[in-house]
């Protein structure tokens with residue numbers, strides 16, 4: 612069982628996505644346990660302040676190091692082997708290979724920042740900085756949720772038969788998926804490619820692989 616811990620100022624952010632579909636079933640089946648820890652609970656001052664103005668000036672606020680490091684310490688105390696990952700646009704890119712590596716861990720702690728970011732001295736307490744991509748989110752939460760979702764679906768037993776059949780293309784060969792079609796045969800004047808109606812499964816297989824390769828080359832250079 613994977614033990615995932617999420618350190619966030621918005622633990623409620625994760626409730627609805629984790630209560631649906633594949634993540635929900637994986638949690639119910641005991642494949643993963645997800646604990647959301649509220650960083651504000653680690654504030655010790657009477658106003659429970661988690662942010663402060665940036666040294667050097669400028670707009671926005673910065674997350675204070677003390678509550679964040681206290682939350683990391685708590686996560687490590689609950690799980691001595693947990694890998695602590697800070698979501699940040701300055702991190703290394705998240706990939707399917709990383710998802711596979713995380714799915715093999717016993718513990719994964721995802722640290723989510725808000726505001727302009729977290730005090731840089733917190734980085735000394737994390738194992739890795741990870742980015743979902745080159746764009747700016749409102750916080751680390753949507754990035755952490757995406758990472759967790761990608762990891763959960765790789766846990767053995769997380770996918771039902773229909774879902775695991777659909778798993779092959781991108782994940783296994785580094786290719787984009789081929790195009791998919793269902794009924795009706797003609798939609799708004801667009802026909803389903805003839806080969807898919809042929810019943811010739813060897814030919815369908817070849818066509819799909821060629822489509823996946825062509826798309827990957829066109830869209831990812």
Ligand code: 4HQ
Pocket residue numbers: 698699700724725726727728729741742743744745746747748749750751752754
């Ligand atoms: N943020 N990949 C700013 C991201 C992000 C990303 C997280 C926004 C951290 C402070 N995280 N906060 N891209 O945009 O991971």
